[in-house]
Each structure stands twice: as structure tokens, then as C-alpha cells.
Amino acid sequence: MTAQAFIDQVKFNEQGLVTAIAQDAGTNEVLMVAYMNADTLRQTLETGTMTYWSRSRRKVWVKGESSGHTQEVREVRIDCDGDALVFKVVQHGGAACHTGHRSCFYRRWDDGAFAVDEEPVFDPKQVYG
Amino acid sequence: MTAQAFIDQVKFNEQGLVTAIAQDAGTNEVLMVAYMNADTLRQTLETGTMTYWSRSRRKVWVKGESSGHTQEVREVRIDCDGDALVFKVVQHGGAACHTGHRSCFYRRWDDGAFAVDEEPVFDPKQVYG
Numbered sequence: 001m002t003a004q005a006f007i008d009q010v011k012f013n014e015q016g017l018v019t020a021i022a023q024d025a026g027t028n029e030v031l032m033v034a035y036m037n038a039d040t041l042r043q044t045l046e047t048g049t050m051t052y053w054s055r056s057r058r059k060v061w062v063k064g065e066s067s068g069h070t071q072e073v074r075e076v077r078i079d080c081d082g083d084a085l086v087f088k089v090v091q092h093g094g095a096a097c098h099t100g101h102r103s104c105f106y107r108r109w110d111d112g113a114f115a116v117d118e119e120p121v122f123d124p125k126q127v128y129g
Numbered sequence: 130m131t132a133q134a135f136i137d138q139v140k141f142n143e144q145g146l147v148t149a150i151a152q153d154a155g156t157n158e159v160l161m162v163a164y165m166n167a168d169t170l171r172q173t174l175e176t177g178t179m180t181y182w183s184r185s186r187r188k189v190w191v192k193g194e195s196s197g198h199t200q201e202v203r204e205v206r207i208d209c210d211g212d213a214l215v216f217k218v219v220q221h222g223g224a225a226c227h228t229g230h231r232s233c234f235y236r237r238w239d240d241g242a243f244a245v246d247e248e249p250v251f252d253p254k255q256v257y258g
Contacts, residue, residue, distance in 0.1 A: 002241035009243070019148060019162060028157030033148060033213040045238070077234040078243065080226050084162040086234045097209050105206040105215045109174075112131035114138070114207065 003045040007038050011082040015055075018085055022050060022063075022096060024103075025074040025088040031096035032104040034061075036085070048073045050089060067127045069093030095121040098128070132174040136167050140211040144184075147214055151179060151192075151225060153232075154203040154217040160225035161233040163190075165214070177202045179218060196256045198222030224250040227257070 010018050017035040024031055034052040036044065040060055043051040050071035054061035064070030075088035097104040100120030107114040139147050146164040153160055163181040165173065169189055172180040179200035183190035193199030204217035226233040229249030236243040 005241060006238055021150060021159060021162070023157075023159060028152075028159075030150060030152060030157075030159070030215050033150070033208060076238040078236050078238070079162060079233040080228055080230075080235070081233075084234075086159050099209055101209070104208040104210075105213075106209070107207050109135055109205040109207070112134060114135075 003042045006045060006076075006078075007041060009078060009082050010038070010041065010085070012038065013083065017053060017055070018083060020050075020052060021084065021086045022071055022089050022091075023086055025090055028088075029103055030105055031071075031089070031091055031102070034063075041085075044073060044087070045076070050087060063096075064092065067093060067098075069095060069127075071096070093122070098124060100124045100127070132171045135174060135205075135207075136170060138207055138211050139167070139170065139214070141167065142212065146182060146184070147212060149179075149181060150213065150215045151200055151218050151220075152215055154219055157217075158232055159234055160200075160218070160220055160231070163192075170214075173202060173216070174205070179216060192225075193221065196222065196227075198224060198256075200225070222251070227253060229253045229256070 012018050016037050020036045021033050022031045037053045040051045040053045050063045052061040070092045071089040077086040095102050100122045102121055141147050145166050149165045150162050151160045166182045169180045169182045179192045181190040199221045200218040202216055206215040224231050229251045231250050
């Protein structure tokens with residue numbers, strides 16, 4: 001019921017999707033960017049667990065469903081024109097990225113090449129098999 | 130020349146655009162989300178001033194060109210699949226949003242309604258006329 005009031009403010013794109021940014025609730029580090037449709041946004045608001053729409057797999061994607069690295073929602077924000085959302089989350093398992101890095105944005109542009117500041121938190125082979 | 134090495138890693142969408150997140154370099158607050166094409170990404174990397182592609186106006190958008198509230202790039206990051214970028218910026222003029230709020234994400238979901246935590250930094254009527 002209340003989730004509908006939120007969804008009504010969202011401007012979904014032609015594919016029925018809205019940009020969803022997951023940010024670490026403690027450090028404000030951007031962990032990942034993905035997409036939600038109205039149903040997975042509703043599910044996220046109602047369950048408090050980040051639930052995206054996977055564009056590549058064309059299915060509901062409860063983040064962490066296979067790795068156990070779920071994202072617990074602490075705060076939700078919408079931008080001025082309603083086409084992007086920010087979720088402050090607690091990242092369980094220490095890493096949001098399928099590569100094992102804490103953030104999907106682990107590559108920093110350093111004057112002509114990409115630098116990687118941090119080692120992966122986990123070994124993807126061990127988590128995804 | 131070096132900007133091309135960056136652009137080569139970007140996966141632009143069907144419209145030739147990539148998602149660009151501007152984050153406050155000091156606090157990591159997400160200020161806004163917009164889009165860049167290859168040309169405006171190159172311009173951003175070469176000038177150090179955030180330059181988007183305006184989807185609504187269909188033109189190059191040097192952020193702050195009319196308001197003076199430019200964004201000075203301090204750090205650039207790319208995500209694992211290359212379809213989103215994070216720019217840590219210094220926001221001149223104190224506000225990224227055309228509403229006068231510091232961040233475009235000034236509306237926080239508070240149990241069934243949106244709350245606004247912060248007053249606008251400037252009066253849009255005075256800035257945009």
C-alpha cells in the first residue's frame with residue numbers, strides 16, 4: 001500500500017526500468033548500479049532486501065541469492081525527476097561485485113590507465129563454483 | 130589520446146550513452162545521475178569539468194554553464210561491466226540540483242511519504258531567472 005505511493009513518483013524508462021544505485025550505508029561508497037522494475041522496487045521496499053531486475057537474465061534478481069551477499073536497505077532516496085534511486089545498504093559478505101571486489105567500481109582512472117586500489121574480498125570461484 | 134583508452138572500456142547503450150554518477154569528493158554524497166556519450170566523456174576527461182549529454186535538450190551539457198555551478202572532477206571510476214561511471218567532484222556553488230538542493234536526491238522515503246532533510250542552497254528563480 002505505502003510502496004505504491006513511492007512507485008507513483010518513479011519515472012520508469014521505455015523498458016519499464018529505473019536506475020538503482022546501491023551505496024554503502026556507512027561510508028557512502030557506491031557499491032553498484034543496476035535496475036529495478038515496479039515489481040522488484042515494490043519487493044525491495046516491502047522486504048528491505050535489494051531486489052533488482054536482471055536485464056541480461058530477464059528475471060527477478062534478489063541480490064545475493066546465490067552468493068549469500070545480500071544487501072539490507074537502510075535508506076531510500078529518489079532524485080528530482082524520479083528516474084534514479086539511491087539505496088543506502090548494509091552489504092553482507094563484504095562485497096557487492098561478482099568479481100569479489102567490495103564495489104563494482106574497483107577500477108580508478110589514473111592518468112591514462114586503470115588502477116585497482118583494493119584486493120578482492122572473496123574468490124569468485126569459491127562463491128559461484 | 131589517453132582518453133580513448135578509457136572510452137574503449139565503456140559499454141555504451143543503444144542510444145550511445147553511459148550512466149554517469151556525480152559524487153561529492155569530500156562526503157561521497159551522490160549529487161546527481163545523468164548521461165554521457167563518447168564525445169562528452171572525452172571532453173570531461175580532457176577538461177576536468179563534468180560535461181553530460183542532455184537527453185531532453187539533445188545537446189552537450191557543460192554542467193553549470195548557465196548557473197555557474199560547475200563540477201570539477203577529482204576522481205573517475207568505471208564499474209565491472211563498463212556501463213556505469215562514478216565521478217568524484219567538487220561541486221562549485223554548493224548545489225548540483227536545479228531545484229537549489231545540494232543533491233538531486235533530496236527526497237528520502239520515510240515510511241510511506243517523502244521527507245526533505247535539507248533546505249535548498251539557492252533560489253532557482255534567482256539563478257535561472
